[in-house]
Amino acid sequence: MxxxxxxxxxxxxxxxxxxxxxxxxxxxxxxxxxxxxxxxxxxxxxxxxxxxxxxxxxxxxxxxxxxxxxxxxxxxxxxxGFNVTRVIEYGFDELGLTRIGAVVFIENEASNHLLTKLGFQREGILRDYMYQSGKAHDTHMYSILKNKE
CATH class of the missing domain: 3.40.630.30 (Gcn5-related N-acetyltransferase (GNAT))
Incomplete structure (x- = not known):
């Protein structure tokens, strides 16, 4: 269900x-x-x-x-998907996830800011990782861990 x-x-x-x-x-x-x-x-x-x-x-x-x-x-x-607090809680508490990742276009300032605000850490850049309108774009890779210690 x-x-x-x-x-x-x-x-x-x-x-x-x-x-x-x-x-x-x-x-x-x-x-x-x-x-x-x-x-x-x-x-x-x-x-x-x-x-x-x-x-x-x-x-x-x-x-x-x-x-x-x-x-x-x-x-x-x-x-x-997994990018608001309630959904992140569901992933960790109900699904038993230990890590949630996010991939965001570098130019998408609003999403980059939101992920940082929610506690995600930027791990690096994935070069030419996603295509939009026939052009490859670099993206930021983020993650948040269940146990942030």
Whole structure:
């Protein structure tokens, strides 16, 4: 059973086939995909493939991605992995993880700042690691450990 989570303002839930239109609306926006590491969607079938990929990753225990919904306002506003406090707690406390990593475009100042604020430590640069719009980009590699001692 997919783990639903809540924060003060958000509901984090499983992404289903009912969310294909919301996923398309989100990932067809160049401002959203600019630092996402994938091309901007052009067709609804691409959104369906993303939903299927998220479901398969969870079933095969390779990854987990939640849909983000504002409390009291149905419809996804985006997706999230291990990069907010509640999700990090879930990873350490419920999944028994000892390390959570994050890869972020160097130019993505907001995400770089957020990860540092959450206690992630920058480990280094992965050169030409992610592709966006047909161009290779350097990324920062971050991690946070369960036992930071």
């Amino acid at each position: 997919f783990p639903g989570l809540e924060t003060e303002r958000l509901i984090l839930r499983e992404i289903t086939s009912d969310d294909v239109q919301d996923i398309f609306a989100c990932f067809s926006n160049e401002d959203v995909t600019r630092f996402y590491g994938q091309e901007t969607l052009e067709h609804i079938d691409q959104a369906k493939a993303i939903v299927d990929f998220f479901a398969k990753s969870y079933i095969e225990r390779r990854g987990i991605r939640w849909g983000m919904e504002r409390k009291g306002a149905p419809g996804l506003i985006g997706t999230i």
